[in-house]
Amino acid sequence: MTVTAVPITTRKDWSTDQEVRWCPGCGDYSILAALQSLLPDLGVRRENTVFVSGIGCASRFPYYMNTYGLHTIHGRAPAIATGLATSRPDLDVWVICGDGDALSIGGNHLIHALRRNVNVNILMFNNQIYGLTKGQYSPTSEPGKITKSTPFGSLDHPFNPVSLAIGAEASFVARTHDMDRAHMQETFRRAHEHHGASFVEVYQNCNVFNDGIFSTITAKENRASMLIPLTDGEQIRFGENREFGVTQLGDGQLKVVEVASVDEQSILIHDSHVDNPALAFALSHLATGVTMPTPIGVFRDVVRPEYGDQMNAQLSDAQAKRGAGDLATLFRTLPSWEIE
Amino acid sequence: MSVEMTTEKIDRVVVRFAGDSGDGMQLTGDRFTSISAALGNDLATFPDYPAEIRAPAGTLAGVSAFQVHISDHEISTHGDAPNVLVAMNPAGLKANIDVMEPGTMVIVNADSFEERDLTKAGYAANPLNDGSLSAFSVFEVPMTSITTEVCKEAGVKPRDAERSKNFFALGLVSWLFIRPTEPTITWIAERFGAKPQVAEANTRAFRAGYDFGETAELFHQRYEVTAAPFASGEYVNITGNTATSWGLIAASQQAGLPLFLGSYPITPASDILHELSKRKEFGVRTFQAEDEIAGVGAAIGAAFGGSLAVTTTSGPGMDLKAEAIGLAVSMELPLVIIDVQRAGPSTGLPTKVEQADLLSSLYGRHGESPVPVLAPKTPGECFAAAIEACRIALTYRTPVILLTDAYLANGTEPWLVPAVEDLPKIDIDFATEPNGTSPAGEPTFFPYLRNQETNARPWAVPGTPGLEHRLGGLEKADGRGTVSYDGENHELMTNLRAKKVAGIKSIYGDTFVDDATGDATIAVLGWGSTYGAINAGVQRIREAGRKAAQIHVESLNPLPEKLGDILRGYTTVLIPELNQGQFIKLIREKYLIDAQGLNKMKGVPFQAAEIEAFILQHLGENQ
Numbered sequence: 001m002t003v004t005a006v007p008i009t010t011r012k013d014w015s016t017d018q019e020v021r022w023c024p025g026c027g028d029y030s031i032l033a034a035l036q037s038l039l040p041d042l043g044v045r046r047e048n049t050v051f052v053s054g055i056g057c058a059s060r061f062p063y064y065m066n067t068y069g070l071h072t073i074h075g076r077a078p079a080i081a082t083g084l085a086t087s088r089p090d091l092d093v094w095v096i097c098g099d100g101d102a103l104s105i106g107g108n109h110l111i112h113a114l115r116r117n118v119n120v121n122i123l124m125f126n127n128q129i130y131g132l133t134k135g136q137y138s139p140t141s142e143p144g145k146i147t148k149s150t151p152f153g154s155l156d157h158p159f160n161p162v163s164l165a166i167g168a169e170a171s172f173v174a175r176t177h178d179m180d181r182a183h184m185q186e187t188f189r190r191a192h193e194h195h196g197a198s199f200v201e202v203y204q205n206c207n208v209f210n211d212g213i214f215s216t217i218t219a220k221e222n223r224a225s226m227l228i229p230l231t232d233g234e235q236i237r238f239g240e241n242r243e244f245g246v247t248q249l250g251d252g253q254l255k256v257v258e259v260a261s262v263d264e265q266s267i268l269i270h271d272s273h274v275d276n277p278a279l280a281f282a283l284s285h286l287a288t289g290v291t292m293p294t295p296i297g298v299f300r301d302v303v304r305p306e307y308g309d310q311m312n313a314q315l316s317d318a319q320a321k322r323g324a325g326d327l328a329t330l331f332r333t334l335p336s337w338e339i340e
Numbered sequence: 341m342s343v344e345m346t347t348e349k350i351d352r353v354v355v356r357f358a359g360d361s362g363d364g365m366q367l368t369g370d371r372f373t374s375i376s377a378a379l380g381n382d383l384a385t386f387p388d389y390p391a392e393i394r395a396p397a398g399t400l401a402g403v404s405a406f407q408v409h410i411s412d413h414e415i416s417t418h419g420d421a422p423n424v425l426v427a428m429n430p431a432g433l434k435a436n437i438d439v440m441e442p443g444t445m446v447i448v449n450a451d452s453f454e455e456r457d458l459t460k461a462g463y464a465a466n467p468l469n470d471g472s473l474s475a476f477s478v479f480e481v482p483m484t485s486i487t488t489e490v491c492k493e494a495g496v497k498p499r500d501a502e503r504s505k506n507f508f509a510l511g512l513v514s515w516l517f518i519r520p521t522e523p524t525i526t527w528i529a530e531r532f533g534a535k536p537q538v539a540e541a542n543t544r545a546f547r548a549g550y551d552f553g554e555t556a557e558l559f560h561q562r563y564e565v566t567a568a569p570f571a572s573g574e575y576v577n578i579t580g581n582t583a584t585s586w587g588l589i590a591a592s593q594q595a596g597l598p599l600f601l602g603s604y605p606i607t608p609a610s611d612i613l614h615e616l617s618k619r620k621e622f623g624v625r626t627f628q629a630e631d632e633i634a635g636v637g638a639a640i641g642a643a644f645g646g647s648l649a650v651t652t653t654s655g656p657g658m659d660l661k662a663e664a665i666g667l668a669v670s671m672e673l674p675l676v677i678i679d680v681q682r683a684g685p686s687t688g689l690p691t692k693v694e695q696a697d698l699l700s701s702l703y704g705r706h707g708e709s710p711v712p713v714l715a716p717k718t719p720g721e722c723f724a725a726a727i728e729a730c731r732i733a734l735t736y737r738t739p740v741i742l743l744t745d746a747y748l749a750n751g752t753e754p755w756l757v758p759a760v761e762d763l764p765k766i767d768i769d770f771a772t773e774p775n776g777t778s779p780a781g782e783p784t785f786f787p788y789l790r791n792q793e794t795n796a797r798p799w800a801v802p803g804t805p806g807l808e809h810r811l812g813g814l815e816k817a818d819g820r821g822t823v824s825y826d827g828e829n830h831e832l833m834t835n836l837r838a839k840k841v842a843g844i845k846s847i848y849g850d851t852f853v854d855d856a857t858g859d860a861t862i863a864v865l866g867w868g869s870t871y872g873a874i875n876a877g878v879q880r881i882r883e884a885g886r887k888a889a890q891i892h893v894e895s896l897n898p899l900p901e902k903l904g905d906i907l908r909g910y911t912t913v914l915i916p917e918l919n920q921g922q923f924i925k926l927i928r929e930k931y932l933i934d935a936q937g938l939n940k941m942k943g944v945p946f947q948a949a950e951i952e953a954f955i956l957q958h959l960g961e962n963q
C-alpha cells in the first residue's frame with residue numbers, strides 16, 4: 001500500500017453544490033462556515049470523513065458537506081455513528097445534532113455514546129427551541145417559556161448540556177458559540193484531536209423562533225463581561241480587565257468574585273485534563289442561565305480507552321489466539337456423529 | 341432375577357421431562373437427546389419453560405419441561421403427546437397429565453409428593469393414591485432419597501445431593517430406552533470437571549438411576565428405538581438460534597465482509613447475540629446496544645461502512661425498530677433483521693411461540709415500505725435461510741426480515757453439517773468509480789443509479805475517493821440521489837423500491853409442493869415452523885389411504901412466482917397458522933382463493949392430530 005500525502009484542500013472542496021436551506025441569518029451558517037474552513041487544516045481526507053445527523057434544522061448539515069454523510073432519523077445519530085465508527089476505525093466521524101434531537105428524543109443514545117467513549121465528535125447546536133417544527137419549547141428552554149405548545153409557559157426544568165455530558169462520563173466536553181469563528185474552530189479542532197467521544201455544545205441563534213436568546217452573553221459588547229473563557233494553565237478570569245475570577249469556597253462550590261477582593265492566588269487555574277470531573281461539573285453549573293457569566297471552552301479533556309479500539313482489540317486477540325475463524329471447525333463445536 | 345425382563349422394539353417414542361424450573365429439566369432433556377442423536381435416531385425437541393427465571397418453586401407457574409421425540413424413521417415434530425412423562429414433582433405431573441393418552445407411562449419422583457408439595461401444585465388429594473391416574477402405568481420412584489443416599493457415601497451434603505436427582509431420572513430413562521451410559525459419564529466429567537464433588541454426585545445419581553431400572557423389579561420391560569436411515573454424513577443436533585448464528589457467520593465469510601450485530605437482549609432471541617459474541621475469531625463485532633433502536637441504528641451505521649449488518653430481536657423489539665427499518669428502505673442499505681417471534685401483543689407470552697408478526701413485518705411501517713420477508717421451516721433450515729437473507733440484503737441493497745420463532749429458536753433437529761465448499765457464494769461489488777456527470781460536467785457519483793437487472797443501487801463505502809455522497813430519509817432524486825421534494829419523482833421512487841423487492845430472485849422462488857400421488861384435491865398451505873406439524877398431519881391422512889398435498893412457503897415477500905397457479909389446482913386450500921389468520925389474508929387478497937384457516941394461539945405448536953382433524957373436516961367423502 002502506498003501512503004500518499006493528504007491533498008491540499010480549501011473550504012470549497014468541502015462544500016457541496018446543494019443550496020443551503022436554513023433561514024437567512026440563522027446561526028447554523030456560521031457554524032457550517034467555521035467547520036468547512038477548518039477541515040482543510042486538520043490533515044484529513046474528504047473520503048474518510050463522515051457526517052451523521054438526526055432530524056432538525058441542524059441535521060441538514062451533512063447535505064452541505066462534500067464528504068460521506070447520513071441524514072438519519074430523529075435522535076438516533078449517535079447510535080448510527082457508533083456502528084459506523086466502531087466497524088470503521090479508519091474514519092473520522094462527526095455527529096451533528098440539535099438540542100431537541102440530542103437531548104429529548106435521542107437522550108438515551110447520547111449518554112450511551114458518551115459513556116462508551118466511541119470515537120465520534122458530537123456537535124450539538126443548542127438554540128433552546130424546536131426550529132423545524134416551528135417553535136415549540138425544547139429540553140434546554142428556560143422555565144416558563146411561552147411557545148406555541150406552552151401558551152401558559154413551559155413547566156420543564158431544562159438540561160444543562162455540559163453538566164449532562166460530564167455526568168454521562170464523557171471524556172471530552174466543551175462549549176462554544178456561533179458568534180466567534182476562531183473560538184469555534186479552536187474548540188472543534190480540540191474535539192477532533194481527542195480520541196474518544198467529544199461533546200461540544202454550540203450556542204446557536206435561531207433568529208426566527210428564539211432570536212437573540214444568547215445575545216446577553218455572546219453579543220460582541222457583552223462577551224468580555226459575560227463569557228468566562230476556560231484556558232488550560234491559566235487562571236479562570238474574565239471582564240474587560242480580567243477583573244473577575246472564579247474561586248472555590250470551603251464547601252467545594254465555585255463562586256465568581258472580584259479578583260481585587262480576594263487573594264489573587266485563590267483564583268482557580270483551569271485544567272481540563274484532571275481525571276476527577278467534580279470541578280468541571282461545578283464550572284458547568286456556575287451559570288444557570290444566559291443572564292449569568294457563562295464559562296466557554298473545553299471543560300474536560302481526559303484520556304480513557306476508546307470503545308472501538310477495545311472492540312477491535314478483542315477481535316485481533318481472538319484471532320491471534322485461535323487463528324482466523326474456520327467454518328468447518330465452527331460447525332463441529334457441537335458434538336457431532338457420523339452416519340455411514 | 342425373579343422377574344423376566346423383556347425388550348420391545350418400538351419405532352418411535354416421545355418422552356417429556358417435567359419438573360420445577362430449578363430441577364434441571366432442560367439439561368436432562370438435552371442430554372437424553374444427545375445420547376439418542378449419537379445412536380442415530382431421528383429426533384425433534386421442544387423445550388417449554390416459564391418466562392420467570394425462578395417462578396415460585398413447586399407451583400404450576402414454575403414448571404419447566406423438555407419434550408423429545410426419537411424415532412427410527414424420519415420425523416418432523418416433537419410429537420403430539422408423550423408416551424412417557426417423567427414428573428419430578430406434583431406440579432410437573434399436573435401441568436402435563438391432561439395431554440397423556442390412556443395406557444402411557446408416568447414416572448414420578450415419589451419423594452416429592454408430600455402434603456406441602458401437593459398443596460403448592462393445587463392438588464386437594466394425592467393423585468398417586470386417589471385413583472385419578474388409574475388409566476396410566478404409574479411408576480413411583482423415590483428419586484430424591486436414593487440420590488441423597490448414594491451421594492452421602494461420597495461425602496456430599498444432602499442439600500447439595502438433592503440437586504443431582506435429575507441425573508437419577510436421566511439414568512433411569514437411559515436404562516429404559518437402552519441408551520449407553522459412557523457418553524453421559526464422560527460428559528459429566530467434562531462439564532463439571534471444575535467442581536469434582538458435583539461431578540461425583542451427578543455420576544453417582546446417574547448410575548443409581550440406571551441401576552434402579554435394572555434391579556428394582558419395578559419395570560419389566562425395556563424399549564429399543566434403533567437408528568433412522570439418514571443420508572450419510574456428519575450430523576450435529578442444532579437449535580434454530582444456533583443455526584441462524586452460524587448462517588450469519590457463514591454469509592459473512594462467503595461475502596468477505598465483516599459481520600456486525602447490533603442487538604438488545606430479548607427472549608427468545610438473545611442466544612443469537614450470545615453465540616455470535618463468542619466467535620470473535622471470525623471478525624464478528626457484537627454490540628449490545630442501549631435499546632432496540634440503537635441496536636438497529638448501529639447496524640445501519642455499520643452497513644454504510646461496508647459491514648454485513650444484522651440486528652436480532654423478538655416482537656416488541658420489532659415495533660421499536662420500525663422507523664429505522666424504514667430508513668434502511670429509503671437509504672437502500674443492506675440490513676438483516678431477525679425477528680424470533682413470540683406470542684404478543686406487548687410482552688405477551690415471552691417464551692412461547694406464535695406466528696403473529698407476519699403482517700407487521702410486511703406492513704408495519706409508515707409509508708410504502710417494501711421489505712423482503714423470509715421464514716425458515718425447521719431449526720436446521722435457519723442456517724440456509726440466514727445465508728439467503730444476507731445474500732438478498734447485500735445483492736439488492738435492502739433490509740430483509742428473517743422471521744423465525746420461539747419454537748424454531750429453541751427446538752432442535754439433527755443437521756447435516758455442510759461442506760464449506762458447497763456453501764453459496766455471495767458476490768459483493770462495491771462501487772469504485774464515478775458513474776455520472778455533474779451539471780458542471782465533472783465525473784460524479786450517482787448513488788441511486790440502478791442496476792438494470794436487479795434494480796439495486798450502487799454501494800459505495802466511505803474511504804472510496806471521488807464517490808462521496810449523502811444518504812438520508814428524505815426522498816431522493818432518481819439516479820442522482822440528491823434531496824427531491826418533487827411529487828412525480830416520489831411516485832417513481834416509490835414504484836422503483838416496490839419493483840426492486842418484487843423482482844427478488846431467491847432460493848425460495850419455487851413453491852415447495854409435496855403431493856405424493858399428484859392427484860390430491862386438498863392442499864394444506866403453511867409457512868414457517870408449522871411445517872413439521874403439517875407434514876406429520878398430512879402423513880397421517882395418507883397412512884389412512886386418503887390424499888392431501890402439503891405446500892409450504894418460505895419467502896413471504898415476494899411470494900413464489902407460481903404459487904397462485906399451484907393453489908388454483910386444488911379444490912380446497914387449508915391454511916393452519918399460529919395466529920388469527922395472517923397469511924390467509926395475503927393468499928385471499930392476492931389470488932382470490934377462498935382458503936380456510938385453522939388458527940391456534942395457545943403458545944404451543946400445532947399437533948399432528950390437530951392438522952389431521954382439520955384436513956378430515958374438509959376432506960369430502962369421495963376424496
Ligand code: SF4
Pocket residue numbers: 021022023025026027028057127131132205206207208209
Ligand atoms: S428555524 Fe431557526 S434554527 Fe431553523 S433554520 Fe431557521 S433560524 Fe435556523
